Amino acid sequence: MKRLVLIGPLLLALAVPASLPAPALAAETATTTCPVRADPALFASEARLLELAERQEDFGRRPTGSPAHEDYIGWLEDEIGAVPGVQLSSLPYEIDRWDDLGTGLTVAGQAVQVAAPVPFSSSTGPGGVTAPLVYLPASTAITAANAAGKIVVRDLPWATVPNLLFYPPLLGYHMHDPAHTINMLGSDSSEAPAGADADLKAAAAAGAAGVLEVSRLPHAQIEGMYAPYEGLPYEVPGAYLGVDQGERIKQALAAGQPVQAALTVDAAWTPTTTRTVLATLPGVSEQKIVVESHTDGMSPVWDNGPLTMLEMARYLASLPVSCRPRTVQFAFVTGHLYQHLTGPAVREGGAGQLAALLDAEYDQGKVSSVVVLEHLGARRYNAVARAGGLPGLELVPDPTLTELLWVPVSESTPLRELVKGHVQYRDVRRTAVLKGLSAADLGTVPHHCGFGGEGTPYNQHLLPTISPISAPKTLFSSAFGAEALDVAAMRRASLAFTDVVLGLGPMPQADVAGDVTFMRSQRASGTPGCV
CATH class of the missing domain: 3.50.30.30 (Glucose Oxidase; domain 1)
Known part of the structure; x- marks a missing residue:
């Protein structure tokens, strides 16, 4: 099987945003009033998000490197490329696609x-x-x-997980469930x-x-x-x-x-090329906030993060440059469904490849933080006994609930408080702000190695990371389409994490990083990272 020999300096150069031309900065005035939160009237409507989800569904199943996946990447590239001020680049990988x-x-x-x-x-x-x-x-x-x-x-x-894990003092930092829909002493299970x-x-x-x-x-x-x-x-x-x-x-x-x-x-194994698309929206500083999601998936729920990213980019681009204290880079990442993207030795996917590049840039002051968006607005389905004495279970949509949204946040209290505040303000119900999604190990940096999805490699590379993800029972099957999305909940979450990105812009880097700064020095001194 062919594998890409990664040309580090070339890919690193592609990932660094170009400097903002001086005239664009000079055109801004010091009196510009910048929003603390996104104006819902200027953000994509529910109808718009549903239209995007249905358009995404039209591409069909999107295994890594498949023609449908490449078509979807091309469509996303056209959409994000039309956003004023965005600069495009990409990271290519050669793989043997499984057909x-x-x-x-x-x-x-x-x-x-x-x-x-x-x-x-x-x-x-x-x-x-x-x-x-x-x-x-x-x-x-x-x-x-x-x-x-x-x-x-x-x-x-079937895996069963106790709900208590997601509350303090275990993995939880804050639970937003104002209607008390989650039995703290109960559990949830899925195939x-x-x-x-x-x-x-x-x-x-x-x-x-x-x-x-x-x-x-x-x-x-x-x-x-x-x-x-x-x-x-x-x-x-x-x-x-x-x-x-x-x-x-x-x-x-x-x-x-x-x-x-x-x-x-x-x-058959078919040699092909797949790519991560980077769309950079310059700000006052070249230091980047990276907003990431993957592009390969089976359904609108599995990889709807890019849809939120499109609308976030459009909103942020509508603001004066002075309202973007930091550059925002949108990373549409490949290789989620091909985790050994560069060979059998490392399980990382495209997210791990990008995390390694950002890790190398972080100590140079070029990277601030990473926000990873996955499975927003996933409708909850309950597994119930089938009618008529038929064997097994069937998934039935809950009429009112969305799936619990896990939001692991790296070890910074100001960062966790930022997320908590915006989740509460937008009323993103059934959200658990977490310290991680794996048990703490004080002998490694970071202490919580698992973030549950695409956020994991960024966290493991000791980058300040915010990583919302849910685990809907419909996730792995293409039998479920846009009907498995609660578009109203997706919009509330999209607004909340747009607010988070706005909040990250002016936040002092010491607050963004929190204990990550010390952990990076521990790593440099020989403390082991996650295996």
């Missing part, structure tokens, strides 16, 4: 619906692979003794298709012929499932099945007779 050419399954000679292949599966070619089936429940390890030469049937795991990663690796080591991952949800709700997304090849083919298809297979196996299956995952 699904066709997936199918027959069991005992009967065709069975397949919801999706497991991305980056080994290709069987068009002829498929034929082998006996074996059902191995999650409590049973996949070994050569029970799986060699067989197609393993496996249940996808975890990332668990397929361990299954496929174990199956390959055991000499299995393939893996069938069975969901608790019906076919229609997991169609187009896309996870895991490491960007590394698995050594066995794998596919996802809905609960009905999985139950029929388990019942056939329960009869005790051998059941033959033919699994086809016809796939």
Whole structure:
């Protein structure tokens, strides 16, 4: 597989914004009154955000480097490039794109619906692979003794997280839930298709012929499932099945007779180029606030951050330059669905690549902070028992609630207070301002290594980071479109984080950084970072 040899100096040069011409600064007056918060009348309406989400949905599924992904990047580049004053550049990466050419399954000679292949599966070619089936429940390890030469049937795991984690003094800093919709002593659970990663690796080591991952949800709700997304090849083919298809297979196996299956995952690796687009809006200072989101995804919920970024850029560009004390750089990042973007050694995606560049610039005073936007306004879906005695669960939209928005903020009290204040002012309900999304380890810098998504590498590179993200149950399937968005909630969150960027502009860097400054000196002295 081809990998990009990153040309650091060239990419670093592309990432540094050009100096603002002196005449533009001279045209501003010292008497300009600058907003503390965005004027909602001058910001995108709900109708506008819905229009953008539906336009995004028109591109379809967007695996990294796919034609649909490149079309979406081009559209975003055209949109952001039309914003007055924006300067464009990009960071290219060469990858081998994984293409699904066709997936199918027959069991005992009967065709069975397949919801999706497991991305980056080994290709069987068009002829498929034929082998006996074996059902191995999650409590049973996949070994050569029970799986060699067989197609393993496996249940996808569900992850359960206690709500108490998101309150002080644990991971929480502040909870905004004025209607008290969250049971502090309760928990939430959702399917975890990332668990397929361990299954496929174990199956390959055991000499299995393939893996069938069975969901608790019906076919229609997991169609187009896309996870895991490491960007590394698995050594066995794998596919996802809905609960009905999985139950029929388990019942056939329960009869005790051998059941033959033919699994086809016809796939190809295609050399291509993908890119991160940087759109720089100059301010009084060249020191950057970087606003980031990824462009590859399966649905409008998964990667709607760029839509907020477009409207944030339009609003900020409408202000006098003197109202942008710092430059704002919008980073439309690739490689979220191809985490080993530059090879097998490092799991980072495009966010990790950009974080490394910003880390190198930070001590030169060129970078102030990073704001990462993911999954804003995700409607909450509840997993409930299916009607009519059907097996498994189905996702039903909650009529009033959005998904809990996690907002990890790096270790600065002024930064956390800034976020808390704007979340409360815009009433972004069901929001937890957090210290992190992993347990504290006082032996590393930072102490909380995980931020739950794209924000993680920026935090791990010791950059002041604000990283809102939610975990909707609809996330990994392209079966859900714009209807999985609460556009009113998305707009409130978009306004709140535009306010945050406005607040970051004049904030003293010492307040922005907080304990990050000391942690960077600890790192320089040999304190280990996150592994």
